[in-house]
Amino acid sequence: MPRFRITYDRGNCVAAGACAAVDDVHFAINAKDGKADLVGGREVKPGIFELEVDSDELARHAESVCPAAVISVKKISD
Template identity: 30%
Template sequence: MFQIIFHRGKCIGCNGCVEAAPDRWRISRKDGRCNLIEGKEKKGIYRALISIEEYAQNFQAANNCPVRIIQIARI
């Protein structure tokens, strides 16, 4: 099991995460930043649990992020 950790307030809306993992990421129509689907927010940081099957796409999403605000942690 893995966890995505996403600092949404620092997102620049480049869409790199959405291209890599469209089932987990979406661009917000309100502010142009990305949203972590099924992410739970606490103090501006969003977290979501993912399975090993989602790991590769979300690892690529984290690597695509130019501001490095997506981390993937094993839990």
């Protein structure tokens, strides 16, 4: 089964909210600062979060609508 990695640069999120509107499985708006949280993600560097998933469909939608281009989705195995 293919695996994908979502990488999210939370530090540069501009709190637009578009990601969570199209992918509420992986992105949730944090009520404190209005930025998105990557649900279940782990912080791999300060402000950079990653999450590995089996399906990229929703996350690629989020990637495509983020005006700050802080979401990326890559295939990591076949």
